[in-house]
Amino acid sequence: MDRLASSPRLMIVSDLDHTMVDHHDPENLSILRFNALWEAKYRHDSLLVFSTGRSPVLYKQLRKEKPMLTPDITIMSVGTEITYGDDMVPDEGWVECLNQKWDRNIVSEETSKFSELTMQSETEQRQHKASFYVEKGKAQEVMKTLSERLVNRGLDVKIIYSGGMDLDVLPQGAGKGQALAYLHKKLKDAGKLPKNTLACGDSGNDAELFTIPDVHGVMVQNAQEELLQWHAENAKNNPKIIHATERCAAGIIEAIGHFKLGPNISSRDVTDLSDAKLDHFDPAYEVVKFYLFFERWRRAEVENAEVYLSNLKSVCSPSGVFVHPSGVERSLHDCIDKLKDCCGDKKDKKYRVWVDQVFPSQLDSDTWIVKFKKWEQTGEEQQGCLTTVKVSSKGVKPSEGLTWLHVHQTWIAGTTQNTRNDWFF
Ligand code: GLC
Ligand code: MG
Numbered sequence: 001m002d003r004l005a006s007s008p009r010l011m012i013v014s015d016l017d018h019t020m021v022d023h024h025d026p027e028n029l030s031i032l033r034f035n036a037l038w039e040a041k042y043r044h045d046s047l048l049v050f051s052t053g054r055s056p057v058l059y060k061q062l063r064k065e066k067p068m069l070t071p072d073i074t075i076m077s078v079g080t081e082i083t084y085g086d087d088m089v090p091d092e093g094w095v096e097c098l099n100q101k102w103d104r105n106i107v108s109e110e111t112s113k114f115s116e117l118t119m120q121s122e123t124e125q126r127q128h129k130a131s132f133y134v135e136k137g138k139a140q141e142v143m144k145t146l147s148e149r150l151v152n153r154g155l156d157v158k159i160i161y162s163g164g165m166d167l168d169v170l171p172q173g174a175g176k177g178q179a180l181a182y183l184h185k186k187l188k189d190a191g192k193l194p195k196n197t198l199a200c201g202d203s204g205n206d207a208e209l210f211t212i213p214d215v216h217g218v219m220v221q222n223a224q225e226e227l228l229q230w231h232a233e234n235a236k237n238n239p240k241i242i243h244a245t246e247r248c249a250a251g252i253i254e255a256i257g258h259f260k261l262g263p264n265i266s267s268r269d270v271t272d273l274s275d276a277k278l279d280h281f282d283p284a285y286e287v288v289k290f291y292l293f294f295e296r297w298r299r300a301e302v303e304n305a306e307v308y309l310s311n312l313k314s315v316c317s318p319s320g321v322f323v324h325p326s327g328v329e330r331s332l333h334d335c336i337d338k339l340k341d342c343c344g345d346k347k348d349k350k351y352r353v354w355v356d357q358v359f360p361s362q363l364d365s366d367t368w369i370v371k372f373k374k375w376e377q378t379g380e381e382q383q384g385c386l387t388t389v390k391v392s393s394k395g396v397k398p399s400e401g402l403t404w405l406h407v408h409q410t411w412i413a414g415t416t417q418n419t420r421n422d423w424f425f
Contacts, residue, residue, distance in 0.1 A: 017202075039372070053166065198261060384412035
């Protein structure tokens with residue numbers, strides 16, 4: 001949060017399962033479209049917040065499976081755990097707030113008396129969250145009785161039903177909505193209240209996100225019955241909440257356009273990237289565009305390949321150097337020549353490339369350093385490189401794109417390292 005000097009232009013607070021992540025899209029196309037849009041147009045001055053029902057264990061598992069960006073803030077366990085940054089530093093202040101009228105032992109004791117409730121896995125039982133499965137037909141009755149019994153035992157809890165099967169018991173002050181309100185207050189106190197906030201969700205535990213003042217909301221097309229019902233009963237005439245016509249992350253992009261929150265065209269939707277010219281220099285956009293080209297190149301999806309390569313060469317400085325994670329150095333021009341060897345080598349191999357946390361910083365009037373993580377996925381296997389690129393605008397027009405001077409990569413610890421001595425970026 002500290003990296004922004006002033007108010008974020010946009011704060012997106014998105015649920016993960018069936019909202020940011022489409023489990024019915026094996027190609028992951030909608031999230032990849034969102035990723036390209038976010039990194040090219042929003043990352044530098046906006047905030048990305050993931051708000052999930054998952055515990056840290058299941059959240060980290062999902063990150064390994066899907067091409068997910070790194071959020072600035074992660075809210076887990078249905079708004080009971082807030083963490084910041086890559087290192088996921090917990091917000092201790094928030095934990096304090098949740099201890100009021102809450103006793104985990106009493107919750108366990110009372111819920112164990114219901115034969116309709118089946119405990120979820122051990123990983124999903126948290127200090128301020130007890131989670132179960134319950135059949136749709138029995139949920140309402142169980143919620144009512146359980147709530148009465150917990151009141152009688154002196155607790156003040158919130159019971160939430162999601163996805164037509166999950167039942168969570170939380171402290172009254174917890175939940176995704178309360179966590180968002182807490183973050184808004186924190187940002188406001190620091191003089192950084194976002195200019196716009198967009199909440200995105202699909203199921204019951206997301207409903208309260210849409211009740212926070214000044215928040216735009218999108219229920220993705222594939223929203224669950226319980227969320228649509230909540231909307232019909234509570235927020236039907238609120239123009240700030242829409243039910244998207246598109247699924248998952250595509251519905252989020254749709255909402256950005258609908259509410260006019262900023263650019264809503266993802267570079268992934270641009271077929272001929274050499275045609276996408278800008279009227280100003282934009283280092284983040286250049287990086288996103290280059291790696292999209294790289295993906296298409298290796299998937300054998302680039303038409304007019306010769307033209308492309310010569311264009312690429314013309315935007316690389318003849319004295320430019322690429323430092324491979326293995327430490328080997330080559331000239332950028334050699335690397336471009338070598339690209340011919342990998343044209344189409346990932347065809348039909350479920351190959352994708354995306355960039356995460358693209359942060360440009362300007363060195364002087366015509367030079368930028370751009371730092372980011374580059375990820376490649378082939379089938380199930382993910383491989384990441386920390387990448388630093390130096391680009392220059394000296395002697396070129398914005399429509400020609402920036403000149404690449406230097407590219408330096410190192411492996412991201414813990415990811416599979418390619419033992420082949422690849423040339424590629
Ligand atoms: C996630 C969590 C689960 C919770 C559900 C609904 O699936 O893993 O514990 O019940 O979200 O909030
Ligand atoms: Mg969901």
